[in-house]
Amino acid sequence: MAASTLSEVARLAGVSLATASRVLNGSSRKPAEGIAERVREAADTLGYVPNAQAQALAKSSSGLIGLIVHDIADPYFSAIARGVQDAARQQNRMVLLASTSGAPLDEREAVAAFAARRADSIVIAGSRSARTEDAQGNTELAAELDRYCRNGGHVGVVGHPVVGAAHAEGYHVVEVPNEDLAASLATELAASHEGAFVIVAGPDGLFTSDDRVRGFQRGLADAGRPAAKVIRTGFNRAGGYEAGPALTERIKASDERLCIFAVNDVMAIGVTAALRSDGVWIPRDATIAGFDDIETLRDFRPALSTVYLPLEDIGRLAAGSAAGSAAASAASGADNHLYAGSVSGEVKLRRSTEVPAETPS
Amino acid sequence: MAASTLSEVARLAGVSLATASRVLNGSSRKPAEGIAERVREAADTLGYVPNAQAQALAKSSSGLIGLIVHDIADPYFSAIARGVQDAARQQNRMVLLASTSGAPLDEREAVAAFAARRADSIVIAGSRSARTEDAQGNTELAAELDRYCRNGGHVGVVGHPVVGAAHAEGYHVVEVPNEDLAASLATELAASHEGAFVIVAGPDGLFTSDDRVRGFQRGLADAGRPAAKVIRTGFNRAGGYEAGPALTERIKASDERLCIFAVNDVMAIGVTAALRSDGVWIPRDATIAGFDDIETLRDFRPALSTVYLPLEDIGRLAAGSAAGSAAASAASGADNHLYAGSVSGEVKLRRSTEVPAETPS
DNA sequence: CTGTTAGCGCGTTCAA
DNA sequence: TTGAACGCGCTAACAG
Numbered sequence: 022m023a024a025s026t027l028s029e030v031a032r033l034a035g036v037s038l039a040t041a042s043r044v045l046n047g048s049s050r051k052p053a054e055g056i057a058e059r060v061r062e063a064a065d066t067l068g069y070v071p072n073a074q075a076q077a078l079a080k081s082s083s084g085l086i087g088l089i090v091h092d093i094a095d096p097y098f099s100a101i102a103r104g105v106q107d108a109a110r111q112q113n114r115m116v117l118l119a120s121t122s123g124a125p126l127d128e129r130e131a132v133a134a135f136a137a138r139r140a141d142s143i144v145i146a147g148s149r150s151a152r153t154e155d156a157q158g159n160t161e162l163a164a165e166l167d168r169y170c171r172n173g174g175h176v177g178v179v180g181h182p183v184v185g186a187a188h189a190e191g192y193h194v195v196e197v198p199n200e201d202l203a204a205s206l207a208t209e210l211a212a213s214h215e216g217a218f219v220i221v222a223g224p225d226g227l228f229t230s231d232d233r234v235r236g237f238q239r240g241l242a243d244a245g246r247p248a249a250k251v252i253r254t255g256f257n258r259a260g261g262y263e264a265g266p267a268l269t270e271r272i273k274a275s276d277e278r279l280c281i282f283a284v285n286d287v288m289a290i291g292v293t294a295a296l297r298s299d300g301v302w303i304p305r306d307a308t309i310a311g312f313d314d315i316e317t318l319r320d321f322r323p324a325l326s327t328v329y330l331p332l333e334d335i336g337r338l339a340a341g342s343a344a345g346s347a348a349a350s351a352a353s354g355a356d357n358h359l360y361a362g363s364v365s366g367e368v369k370l371r372r373s374t375e376v377p378a379e380t381p382s
Numbered sequence: 383m384a385a386s387t388l389s390e391v392a393r394l395a396g397v398s399l400a401t402a403s404r405v406l407n408g409s410s411r412k413p414a415e416g417i418a419e420r421v422r423e424a425a426d427t428l429g430y431v432p433n434a435q436a437q438a439l440a441k442s443s444s445g446l447i448g449l450i451v452h453d454i455a456d457p458y459f460s461a462i463a464r465g466v467q468d469a470a471r472q473q474n475r476m477v478l479l480a481s482t483s484g485a486p487l488d489e490r491e492a493v494a495a496f497a498a499r500r501a502d503s504i505v506i507a508g509s510r511s512a513r514t515e516d517a518q519g520n521t522e523l524a525a526e527l528d529r530y531c532r533n534g535g536h537v538g539v540v541g542h543p544v545v546g547a548a549h550a551e552g553y554h555v556v557e558v559p560n561e562d563l564a565a566s567l568a569t570e571l572a573a574s575h576e577g578a579f580v581i582v583a584g585p586d587g588l589f590t591s592d593d594r595v596r597g598f599q600r601g602l603a604d605a606g607r608p609a610a611k612v613i614r615t616g617f618n619r620a621g622g623y624e625a626g627p628a629l630t631e632r633i634k635a636s637d638e639r640l641c642i643f644a645v646n647d648v649m650a651i652g653v654t655a656a657l658r659s660d661g662v663w664i665p666r667d668a669t670i671a672g673f674d675d676i677e678t679l680r681d682f683r684p685a686l687s688t689v690y691l692p693l694e695d696i697g698r699l700a701a702g703s704a705a706g707s708a709a710a711s712a713a714s715g716a717d718n719h720l721y722a723g724s725v726s727g728e729v730k731l732r733r734s735t736e737v738p739a740e741t742p743s
Numbered sequence: 744c745t746g747t748t749a750g751c752g753c754g755t756t757c758a759a
Numbered sequence: 760t761t762g763a764a765c766g767c768g769c770t771a772a773c774a775g
Contacts, residue, residue: 024533073498075752094464103455118477137434172385398746436768
């Protein structure tokens with residue numbers, strides 16, 4: 022990766038390094054236009070590309086935003102990534118990507134790598150977990166983040182603070198009202214559904230999943246309904262699919278109509294696919310709702326009832342909380358290094374939870 | 383972003399910089415274990431994180447892979463991104479992300495930014511375009527890439543070479559047999575479909591789209607069928623949706639069954655949604671096929687006939703062609719700086735192109 | 744085997 | 760305004 026350097030440009034233009042630097046990169050002091058033109062010309066003929074590494078080293082600011090996701094191919098994360106990317110663009114920065122499949126230790130490693138690259142800020146988009154097997158990983162991740170923040174880094178976390186993380190300066194959280202929205206969803210569903218409810222959830226300890234389960238149960242309770250049974254499975258499409266057989270059995274065994282709440286859309290899709298292969302049709306034989314309102318899934322049939330989440334905005338906010346700390350602080354009085362803004366969602370009832378008016382042919 | 387430096391560690395451990403460096407970062411020379419332990423301890427208590435920028439500057443190798451996509455939230459690109467990410471992980475590198483919405487000038491800028499960061503290699507995943515309005519952008523992009531390659535950079539392009547790019551050392555292309563696969567698709571469809579065909583394509587000049595159109599027409603011709611009419615629209619879901627009305631009209635006007643080929647899956651989904659809103663049902667009133675076999679869309683009903691593309695492998699290959707140049711060169715005899723490997727796909731006929739056996743109730 | 748030294752490419756003080 | 764010199768943090772030649 023050899024390329025022409027600033028000193029080469031300076032020599033060709035017959036000026037000093039300092040002058041060339043002032044011309045080519047934004048400086049407060051503006052050299053004479055005559056000289057400037059010569060320098061620019063020299064840079065052009067040499068095909069000069071400033072070495073960002075060296076600039077970063079000299080200025081100690083890299084122009085990098087680190088983004089940590091579980092899986093970039095998951096539409097949930099790629100939507101957030103788009104938001105982060107957008108914010109980065111506006112801040113004139115670039116996005117460094119890391120996929121960790123959710124393991125705290127991998128995330129710790131990613132944070133360390135970002136810190137090594139002196140990323141200006143880090144966005145952590147994956148759901149936090151409180152599972153015992155993740156305890157050590159969480160501790161180490163928290164320590165790594167803490168150190169990063171202490172060194173002047175900014176962190177934006179989506180959803181929940183990292184377990185055990187200190188409320189350090191520069192540490193921000195984009196709050197996602199998973200619980201309240203799930204409660205609203207339950208309330209609305211309870212209004213039209215008379216049978217029982219079942220929740221297809223992610224592994225115990227996964228905050229996002231747990232929040233949605235808790236909220237849904239609360240909504241049910243508020244509506245005077247008994248708590249739903251909870252099936253634990255993987256937090257992805259495959260997990261939903263695996264939950265299929267148990268659900269099929271329950272549906273076929275009872276005359277009562279069942280309403281399934283899968284804690285995210287891709288799980289709901291997995292469940293639907295599994296049920297379908299068993300001859301159970303939505304919404305004829307049972308109804309189902311998801312969460313996230315994933316864009317790619319909106320054309321699904323039956324249209325999936327779900328909760329819309331402004332994923333792109335979430336990413337933008339998380340990425341922006343680093344650069345726009347001042348604004349965020351101004352908006353919220355106290356506790357301003359924890360708060361990075363919050364977003365709201367919206368319950369979307371669609372065909373998958375419609376109660377059929379009458380039996381079709 | 384201040385952090386403890388190597389010299390601080392060295393001082394605390396009572397050794398020289400060089401020794402500390404040798405201990406903490408991989409070096410051929412291994413210091414005595416007693417000293418090494420002291421250094422590691424010092425690094426640990428200081429929370430030392432090596433400055434990758436400085437390392438890169440000294441070694442002139444950044445450990446960065448630049449990835450250029452049109453839109454990271456598009457499942458096609460996020461699947462490729464996953465592959466790139468995976469390859470990066472294996473190479474012990476990190477991925478730098480840039481979304482450009484397909485404008486060559488934006489891509490040029492991204493390449494420059496990657497070059498500035500001294501990325502070891504750059505992967506360009508978006509479709510190339512030969513539209514006249516992109517001519518200047520293509521030229522500049524090609525020039526930028528050329529310079530990058532000449533400076534020792536490696537480039538991996540998915541699908542088509544950048545228009546006008548020199549076949550420079552370090553320039554690789556992952557060939558995607560869009561045309562042949564589209565021809566196969568046409569052949570298989572022609573075997574069971576008796577009516578006319580229509581193609582819903584992207585803008586004229588978009589290589590990926592044009593290739594698929596050409597291949598499909600060729601397959602049709604080989605099967606003794608007349609060429610399909612081509613509707614030009616946006617290369618995304620919205621484009622497909624917009625093509626709906628025209629298709630509806632055609633379908634309702636004629637008694638003949640129509641088979642639609644949308645040049646990618648998301649367009650096919652858009653078309654399907656539009657038709658459905660007009661009361662046209664797939665595969666009852668018409669059939670449709672897409673291209674890409676997007677994972678998130680596999681649970682769609684009616685199941686979409688399409689052409690499977692190993693997107694993740696494509697990303698892996700494109701990213702690997704930089705690091706594994708030697709292997710790639712060995713595999714292909716001549717022309718080895720252009721060839722980075724090729725992939726194959728597979729026609730997947732599903733329900734969306736099934737001819738109904740008889741009319742249901 | 745260890746320590747010293749000279750860059751890597753650039754920003755930024757200082758004098759001039 | 761311009762230029763010379765130093766330092767950013769680290770690696771890789773040397774010398775010891």
